[in-house]
Amino acid sequence: MWDYSEKVMEHFLKPRNVGALEGANAIGETGSLSCGDALKLYLKVNENERIIDASFMTFGCASAVASSSALTEIIKGMTLDEAAKVTNEDIVDYLGGLPKEKMHCSVMGQAALKKAIADFRGIQILEKPGEMVCECFDVTDLEIIDAVKNNDIENTENVTNYLKAGGGCGKCLDRIEEIVHKTRASMETDSAPD
Amino acid sequence: MIEKRIDMIYTDNNATTRVADEVIEEMLPYLGQFYGNPSSMYDFADSVNKKVRQARAQVADLINAAPDEIIFTACGTESDNAAINAALNAFPRKKHIITTAVEHPAIRSLCLHLQEKKGYKVTFVPVDKKGRLDLDTLYSAMSDDTAVVSVMWANNETGVIFPIADIAKKVKERGIWFHTDAVQAAGKIPIDVKAEGVDMLSLSGHKIHAPKGIGALYVREGIKFSPFLIGGHQEKGRRGGTENTASIIALGKACELANANLPLLNTQVREIRDYLETRLLDEIPATSVNGDRENRLPNTVSIGFDAVEGESILMLMNQAGICASSGSACTSGSLDPSHVLMAMQVPFKSAHGSIRFSLSHYNTKSEMDTIVETLIPAIDRLRQMSPFWENGKVV
Numbered sequence: 001m002w003d004y005s006e007k008v009m010e011h012f013l014k015p016r017n018v019g020a021l022e023g024a025n026a027i028g029e030t031g032s033l034s035c036g037d038a039l040k041l042y043l044k045v046n047e048n049e050r051i052i053d054a055s056f057m058t059f060g061c062a063s064a065v066a067s068s069s070a071l072t073e074i075i076k077g078m079t080l081d082e083a084a085k086v087t088n089e090d091i092v093d094y095l096g097g098l099p100k101e102k103m104h105c106s107v108m109g110q111a112a113l114k115k116a117i118a119d120f121r122g123i124q125i126l127e128k129p130g131e132m133v134c135e136c137f138d139v140t141d142l143e144i145i146d147a148v149k150n151n152d153i154e155n156t157e158n159v160t161n162y163l164k165a166g167g168g169c170g171k172c173l174d175r176i177e178e179i180v181h182k183t184r185a186s187m188e189t190d191s192a193p194d
Numbered sequence: 195m196i197e198k199r200i201d202m203i204y205t206d207n208n209a210t211t212r213v214a215d216e217v218i219e220e221m222l223p224y225l226g227q228f229y230g231n232p233s234s235m236y237d238f239a240d241s242v243n244k245k246v247r248q249a250r251a252q253v254a255d256l257i258n259a260a261p262d263e264i265i266f267t268a269c270g271t272e273s274d275n276a277a278i279n280a281a282l283n284a285f286p287r288k289k290h291i292i293t294t295a296v297e298h299p300a301i302r303s304l305c306l307h308l309q310e311k312k313g314y315k316v317t318f319v320p321v322d323k324k325g326r327l328d329l330d331t332l333y334s335a336m337s338d339d340t341a342v343v344s345v346m347w348a349n350n351e352t353g354v355i356f357p358i359a360d361i362a363k364k365v366k367e368r369g370i371w372f373h374t375d376a377v378q379a380a381g382k383i384p385i386d387v388k389a390e391g392v393d394m395l396s397l398s399g400h401k402i403h404a405p406k407g408i409g410a411l412y413v414r415e416g417i418k419f420s421p422f423l424i425g426g427h428q429e430k431g432r433r434g435g436t437e438n439t440a441s442i443i444a445l446g447k448a449c450e451l452a453n454a455n456l457p458l459l460n461t462q463v464r465e466i467r468d469y470l471e472t473r474l475l476d477e478i479p480a481t482s483v484n485g486d487r488e489n490r491l492p493n494t495v496s497i498g499f500d501a502v503e504g505e506s507i508l509m510l511m512n513q514a515g516i517c518a519s520s521g522s523a524c525t526s527g528s529l530d531p532s533h534v535l536m537a538m539q540v541p542f543k544s545a546h547g548s549i550r551f552s553l554s555h556y557n558t559k560s561e562m563d564t565i566v567e568t569l570i571p572a573i574d575r576l577r578q579m580s581p582f583w584e585n586g587k588v589v
Contacts, residue, residue: 012509018579033582034542036503036531040581057581059546061505065579136530168530 004062005096011066016073021055028116030108035137035164037064037105041071041112045120049080056112063095063102070094071109080117086110087150088162103162107147133175136168141179148183156180202515203561207401208350208378208494208552209519213444214403214451221405221444232437233428242439249446253410256449257376257395258386265411265419265429266442270377270398271300273411274344276422276433277373277394278304280413281342282314283420284371288341292317294327294356295537296349300396301375302533305344315339324486325354325538333364342371347379347395351521351534351550352485353494355383362391371417377401377409381452382459382491393417399441403554404448408441458555464492467553470562471495477566478573480588484521484540484548493553496521496535498544501583502576507549510572516565521548543588 004012021042031038037060044053054072058065070091075083088106092098098106118124130142147153147162156176160167166176204212230239232246250261267273278291278301293305295318308314317335320328327345336343343365348355358374365372373394376385381402387395394417399408413419413432425434475481480500499507504520511518521532530536531545540548551565577583 009509012506013513015579029581033501033546036542036546038581057579059501059580059582060503062509064503065506 007096011069012062015069017055026120028112067105134165137164139165220447224440252446273396274300285341290339344373347376353491499547
């Protein structure tokens, strides 16, 4: 059984802000039935770009539900600019941690939030930038590079934990390893003292 | 100290079973005062040796084998590994293995390993949407290069039973060894290795109310067996290592009980399984059974609830003290639903929300009522939350 924190269990058993939001003017959707989890995030944003209400609908495991619930609690009352800075780590911290295999649930929250903000601002996210790496879970090289940098990921296993990439057929695992390697090498160069 | 809930409902018997009281009683003296090594030359040890011999006969009885055809192992996985290993050793020039797409990891991972690291070619015979084996593919895959065919007797996730006698006959006609993983079938349906023509068969103690850490491998007399664990003369040189006497004695007793309880499994247990299944199908919309309902173990039902995810269902059931398991990705740490449900092409909408209930004779009908009454609001709640559920159906 997963070692879920009390907060995760509490947000799973008594999720906040569940259901479609009447009067929502921004929606962000991520995931699918085939992926095994999906989140639809609803925001009500006022004329000052402040999120006055948020809700969600989630298909997924306990940590997916809890991450969604936590996300809505975190962003309520924020301006869109503030919300745009919310990361998956904020969700994880709010919940008192997530098992590493479940990190992708928090990443899903961040992704849905980005999409909702883009939706409100009328920015169309047509195609993801970067080169497709994991076709099973639709993950690009740029997303992997981002995740490696933001979460200090050191191996392919954790790329899968955070992004699901490589967790399906496994054909892209070598490519992921290569990306992790190169990204970490560049991180070390970047942070090296002059 | 961890305490067990008194209202717990245990319906995960394909994962493991409660050790029968009679089994504990039988094995305890051999954990305690009767600790002699059965190979030693004095009465104190010989009394243990006699009990081990008795256990071997009890195991043999369950599957209609001769006692000498039984090798004690540490688990079903070891039995499976030992069987495949023996076949490959017997035919060193043959580099082809046939198995199914829905085997337990004990066979599946071993075959993948042999394919990826040892240069073997493996045919994974597919199943249809009801989990029935594609026999034409199996038979046409057999060649002079095939060393062994390994087909599970019954599937652990769906309970679907394969036609072992037919397969064994066709395989043997080609002079190929036939092994079956009967870990889920043993003790649930009658097994007769002689009538079915099996060369090797694996079974496991903890699935039939014996403790964990004990298994057995049936090896038909005349099979040129080479040991997997090389060591002492134990098990007539077929498996090294000092006998796990208490657990062997436990397995013997468990097999005797399983034999006696077989009619119960196919009446009482089957009835309450059918009762649970019917109530769930009738009272929860968009629900379907995975696998062939005709040819199925009497204790197993795998049921898919559309538009909800299995781990969430398990967690809500756990709140009510109900133990079951899921074919969903999230429970295992893997990201795809189980290879069994995928091989059956179960659609994603219900694969991720599939729950397996596996009963034993310890279960009661009123427990099934509690399960249904827990699941009705639980599934409803999760569907209210699901973006794929609208107005009573999947979107």
